Amino acid sequence: MRGPFTPTLWERQEQDTSDLRQVWFPGSHANIGGGWPDQGIANTTLAWMMDQLSSVGCEFRLNALERAFKTTMKYYTDQEPERALHAGKHKSLNWAEKYIYESNKPIRPWALQSIQSATGPLYNLLGGVPRAPGLYKKINPKNGRPLPEYLQDTNERIHSSVRVRLACEGLGLNDSGVWFCPSLLRYWRPQRVPQQFFDPVSRAAEWGPASSSGQPETEPDQITRTTRANAASAESSQILSQDPSERWVWEYIGPESTAPIIRMMVEENLGPYEQRLLKLTAGKVHVYKYAEKKDVNEFRAYHLRRFRKMMKHLHKMEWHCERKSARLARKKNRV
Secondary structure, eight states, X not given: OOOOOOOOOOOXXXXXXXXXXXXXXXXXXXXXXXXXXXXXXXXXXXXXXXXHHHTTTOOOOTXXXXXXXXXHHHHHHHHHHHHHXXXXXXXXXXXXXXXXXXXXXXXXXXXXXXXXXXXXXXXXXXXXXXXXXTOOEEEOTTTOOEEEEEOOOOOEEEOHHHHHHHHTTOBOGGGOSBOOOHHHHTTEEEEEESOOOOOSXXXXXXXXXXXXXXXXXXXXXXXXXXXXXXXXXXXXXXXXTOOTTOEEEEEXXXXXXXXXXXXXXXXXXXXXXXXXXXXHHSTTTTHHHHHHHSOGGGOGGGGOHHHHHHHHXXXXXXXXXXXXXXXXXXXXXXX
């Protein structure tokens, strides 16, 4: 057993030309990398990695995602009789907004799968380290302590499954209640903006299950390439129900005194493998399209008592910090 740890974030120096890609997903360490019986979130990260590697020339078996999908579906259907047996003893929460839950149970759709964390007296004693997207600072290599300066050019992005989970009222760690993503919602809010950003993985990419047949063929000419790209782009827009002239971003809303250099994190684009997984797991009520229509100001997370308590505590801390800074400034002026 190891204690809680801080994620290792990379930064690009001015002279670096590395293609740095870092994306935040919902869930704990083992949800992202796999290890819990419910592998739904791990399938999402797997599809993301497949797209990243495909963009630099790697190839995968076209049925790889289907195998992972079928394994996860079997887990849900096998669990249903056991849930029914224990329904009277332990009342479980709906893992989504009622309409989505009733339409899809027992299968949890995309972005709504279980996120788990190990529990027990020893784990409680060890505590945890909250994540802080967009707010990590440089580390002193001599003593390992954080420096005042923020990391530069981390190219952090937020995966769209975060917004979809919030919009659809997915559950938090260990299905303990509606998820309010404290690591992110402390200082960031989702916003749709009429702006475009460069994506290493294009919506219209031609690899993977989104390609025409998946069969080996001769090198296509320019007209064929253009036709495929347009078709892939049209299919992507249909799957994602998203205006291609707009993008989702997460904007910093915290105090000026602690504002990072980069105040906007872009929502990650979905590549061909991710779109394929979404198509398989979107549910009878398409969760992505549902989230697209949802007013972000109406997220249930904002109305939770735990969320309001967290924000009240943060505002109180900010007020004390501002007063302390003002006192130090006055003292400096007198000197």
